[in-house]
Amino acid sequence: MSGWLLWVMLGCSSGGQEAFEAGIQATRGGEQRGAVEHFVQALEDGGRHPATYHGLGNALYRSGHIGESIAAWRRGMSLAPRNGDIAANLERAQRQCLDSIEPPQTHRPAFFWQSALSARESGLLSSAALAAGLVIAVVARIRRTRSGRKQPRRAAGWTAVMIALGALLGASTWDVLQQRNGAVVVVSQVAVRSTLGPEGVDLFVLHEGAQVGTSDQAQRHTLIALSDGRKGWVSSSALISTDPSRKFPLDSLPGR
Amino acid sequence: MILLFLMSLLAHAASLSVEIDQRELVVGQTVPLKIKVIDGSPRGVPEVPVGSGLLLRFQGQSQQHVVSNFQSRRIVQYTYELSATRPGSWFVGPLDILVDGQRLGAAPITIRVGEAPADQGGLPVMGTLTDTAPFLGQVVVFRLQFKRNRPVVGVEWTPPTFDGFVAEKVAEQAQREYSIVENNQNFTVQTIEVPLVAAAVGPNTVPPAVISARYRAQRRRRNARRNTLDDIFGGSSLMGSRAERKTHTTSPIPLNIRPLPQAGRPADFGGLVGRFTLQMKPSARKLKLGESLTLTIVLKGDGTLHGFRLPTVPSDAGFRVYDDAPEITAEVKDRIFLSQAVVKRAVVPEEVGTLTIPGIEIPIFDPETEQYTTVRTESLSIVVEPGEEGAGDVSSFLGEDGDARRAVESLGEDILPVSVPDRLQDSTLMGSLPIIGALPALPLLVWLALVVNGWLDSRKIDPLLVQRRRMMSLPKDPVRRLAILEDVFREVAGLRLGVPAPSLDADAVSSLGEDAQRIYRALERARYGGSSGGLDALAAQVSRFLEGK
Numbered sequence: 001m002s003g004w005l006l007w008v009m010l011g012c013s014s015g016g017q018e019a020f021e022a023g024i025q026a027t028r029g030g031e032q033r034g035a036v037e038h039f040v041q042a043l044e045d046g047g048r049h050p051a052t053y054h055g056l057g058n059a060l061y062r063s064g065h066i067g068e069s070i071a072a073w074r075r076g077m078s079l080a081p082r083n084g085d086i087a088a089n090l091e092r093a094q095r096q097c098l099d100s101i102e103p104p105q106t107h108r109p110a111f112f113w114q115s116a117l118s119a120r121e122s123g124l125l126s127s128a129a130l131a132a133g134l135v136i137a138v139v140a141r142i143r144r145t146r147s148g149r150k151q152p153r154r155a156a157g158w159t160a161v162m163i164a165l166g167a168l169l170g171a172s173t174w175d176v177l178q179q180r181n182g183a184v185v186v187v188s189q190v191a192v193r194s195t196l197g198p199e200g201v202d203l204f205v206l207h208e209g210a211q212v213g214t215s216d217q218a219q220r221h222t223l224i225a226l227s228d229g230r231k232g233w234v235s236s237s238a239l240i241s242t243d244p245s246r247k248f249p250l251d252s253l254p255g256r
Numbered sequence: 257m258i259l260l261f262l263m264s265l266l267a268h269a270a271s272l273s274v275e276i277d278q279r280e281l282v283v284g285q286t287v288p289l290k291i292k293v294i295d296g297s298p299r300g301v302p303e304v305p306v307g308s309g310l311l312l313r314f315q316g317q318s319q320q321h322v323v324s325n326f327q328s329r330r331i332v333q334y335t336y337e338l339s340a341t342r343p344g345s346w347f348v349g350p351l352d353i354l355v356d357g358q359r360l361g362a363a364p365i366t367i368r369v370g371e372a373p374a375d376q377g378g379l380p381v382m383g384t385l386t387d388t389a390p391f392l393g394q395v396v397v398f399r400l401q402f403k404r405n406r407p408v409v410g411v412e413w414t415p416p417t418f419d420g421f422v423a424e425k426v427a428e429q430a431q432r433e434y435s436i437v438e439n440n441q442n443f444t445v446q447t448i449e450v451p452l453v454a455a456a457v458g459p460n461t462v463p464p465a466v467i468s469a470r471y472r473a474q475r476r477r478r479n480a481r482r483n484t485l486d487d488i489f490g491g492s493s494l495m496g497s498r499a500e501r502k503t504h505t506t507s508p509i510p511l512n513i514r515p516l517p518q519a520g521r522p523a524d525f526g527g528l529v530g531r532f533t534l535q536m537k538p539s540a541r542k543l544k545l546g547e548s549l550t551l552t553i554v555l556k557g558d559g560t561l562h563g564f565r566l567p568t569v570p571s572d573a574g575f576r577v578y579d580d581a582p583e584i585t586a587e588v589k590d591r592i593f594l595s596q597a598v599v600k601r602a603v604v605p606e607e608v609g610t611l612t613i614p615g616i617e618i619p620i621f622d623p624e625t626e627q628y629t630t631v632r633t634e635s636l637s638i639v640v641e642p643g644e645e646g647a648g649d650v651s652s653f654l655g656e657d658g659d660a661r662r663a664v665e666s667l668g669e670d671i672l673p674v675s676v677p678d679r680l681q682d683s684t685l686m687g688s689l690p691i692i693g694a695l696p697a698l699p700l701l702v703w704l705a706l707v708v709n710g711w712l713d714s715r716k717i718d719p720l721l722v723q724r725r726r727m728m729s730l731p732k733d734p735v736r737r738l739a740i741l742e743d744v745f746r747e748v749a750g751l752r753l754g755v756p757a758p759s760l761d762a763d764a765v766s767s768l769g770e771d772a773q774r775i776y777r778a779l780e781r782a783r784y785g786g787s788s789g790g791l792d793a794l795a796a797q798v799s800r801f802l803e804g805k
């Protein structure tokens with residue numbers, strides 16, 4: 001039991017505070033390159049917080065890396081969908097992109113509440129609803145044991161409602177995790193080809209900052225899909241994922 | 257006389273109307289056209305002028321009286337047959353006829369005539385594609401044509417899989433049905449048109465589309481009575497007619513989607529493929545500083561405009577712009593795809609003087625010339641006069657009671673800074689997984705424990721039930737019978753006192769009451785006295801004690 005409690009506490013512990021503060025100081029001092037490295041370090045230390053991605057996106061934007069900044073802010077938005085500051089920055093950066101394409105959807109339209117809730121928040125709500133349903137069931141069971149009477153219908157109804165709510169929120173959380181296949185183009189332009197190998201042809205060209213969905217992965221290439229249905233293969237090094245739980249690659253930045 | 261006088265007062269003035277069922281025809285199609293003269297007597301058959309792509313034939317004349325709201329009306333109707341002979345837009349009318357010395361007129365009606373249905377060469381269905389070698393991003397229209405000269409009860413179609421294409425997202429597929437006459441035979445033509453956007457370069461094939469039609473069965477007429485009934489109900493299902501189902505398929509269509517050429521591709525090419533026109537119209541040519549004007553920008557063409565956005569304006573243009581979301585509409589008709597985007601752009605000048613709004617330039621690829629080109633609008637000159645705030649001397653407002661404040665002027669735009677949190681923590685789902693798991697796990701464990709406990713309780717055997725069963729199967733042998741009675745009594749007494757049965761004695765039993773003492777003594781007597789005559793009565797006493805009576 002104590003081991004389990006320790007695991008729970010360790011799971012909720014924070015990390016990356018020092019690196020994050022160093023990143024903030026570097027930003028205020030105008031050292032954008034240093035700030036980027038500090039923020040990435042904070043992420044690797046466990047500080048996957050919207051503010052870290054916000055700061056990283058700002059530092060990348062000021063360094064002139066529009067594509068990478070969009071990827072960082074997209075990650076921040078998926079952790080904090082109601083954060084207006086990150087949304088404003090993202091909107092500003094998107095206006096500077098050449099390609100007019102809609103970003104891939106982050107959830108199914110049926111789970112509309114996920115536009116305002118992060119996967120963590122909906123997961124916690126799902127967990128709380130399930131817990132509430134089970135607590136009601138436990139209380140009803142104890143009363144039944146003591147009184148010897150059957151479980152009242154009202155308690156059974158509330159248990160069913162809360163467990164159904166928890167299951168629905170759990171399903172929407174799962175959907176958000178499944179739809180985290182977005183990526184951003186981080187090179188100035190890249191040709192998207194119909195197939196891997198010499199027999200493929202160039203289908204279209206994407207420019208820095210274009211937001212696409214990914215649907216398959218080869219050794220060095222990724223199959224991307226645009227919101228208008230067009231698909232093609234592109235070099236994986238030209239993309240950065242918008243999934244906040246993935247490592248943020250710094251290899252694409254010049255000078256590294 | 258009085259009645260006639262009143263009737264004449266109530267009489268309406270003569271009027272004229274022209275009725276036509278359809279205003280969109282195809283070459284070869286014929287529809288009825290009716291001219292009605294109400295409460296008037298025209299001289300002769302009205303002459304109706306029609307465009308050179310139409311043919312009008314007079315069919316006949318009829319007359320009727322209609323009484324409505326206690327008023328009688330006389331309607332003279334002239335019926336014509338209007339046939340379409342050439343594609344284009346043609347007028348019917350205007351009409352100008354003399355009725356009872358009064359000239360009556362009707363405005364012209366526009367009739368749009370499309371191409372005749374494609375020659376199917378005897379095949380019932382045919383699938384066509386407007387271009388079998390389109391460029392990537394070009395819109396093509398797939399048309400399915402079903403021509404028949406037999407009545408059908410129902411038609412279902414299964415569209416083919418359009419590999420290499422994506423559906424045009426704004427326009428919907430168009431369906432149409434009309435009748436034509438060919439070789440003195442009436443045909444019904446049904447068309448379905450699907451707009452598609454070429455999306456994958458390379459050779460491909462549109463597989464066959466399938467049409468499943470239920471034809472009304474042709475039956476041999478057996479007798480005159482049946483003939484009459486068939487005529488009344490038109491051979492409908494009311495009279496038990498049967499339908500004959502037939503499936504028709506189109507031929508596959510080979511095609512090759514070509515890539516857009518790299519040569520000559522403008523750097524700001526946004527992917528518009530087709531022939532387009534661009535217009536820009538301002539809401540005003542003169543305004544005051546601080547006011548805004550609206551530019552209405554219309555882009556029309558035969559390519560898809562899904563996701564279209566106007567090019568941005570540089571920050572040093574001398575004015576700011578705020579664009580509404582484009583209103584994009586599209587339709588497909590007679591194998592022609594037409595789309596239109598209307599954007600309302602609010603323009604806010606930043607300084608007084610003559611403001612020149614540069615023309616908008618949008619690079620496109622024209623599939624007909626196979627070249628990149630640019631559609632553009634002319635630049636506009638707008639006169640910006642001093643505004644209410646800018647014109648006045650600000651110092652003149654000092655000392656007055658009015659609010660002298662003004663809006664904070666924006667000098668530039670930039671990204672928003674980070675709000676530093678008090679404590680940084682992992683905000684991903686994985687970071688909160690322990691809590692997410694622990695929250696329901698705790699009550700779940702308690703609930704499971706309660707369920708298991710209840711289950712174990714339900715498996716415990718009731719000791720009184722065991723004794724009851726023993727009492728129900730007492731042996732006939734008096735010695736064994738007495739032993740069991742004594743054992744049952746001791747077990748039940750022990751259970752009630754909460755002590756083991758072997759340790760029971762007379763003192764302990766006395767605390768259970770008179771009846772228990774009596775049974776105890778009777779059992780002692782029976783055991784040591786050797787009497788077994790009253791065992792049945794004793795068994796009855798033990799049973800009552802067992803049930804607590």
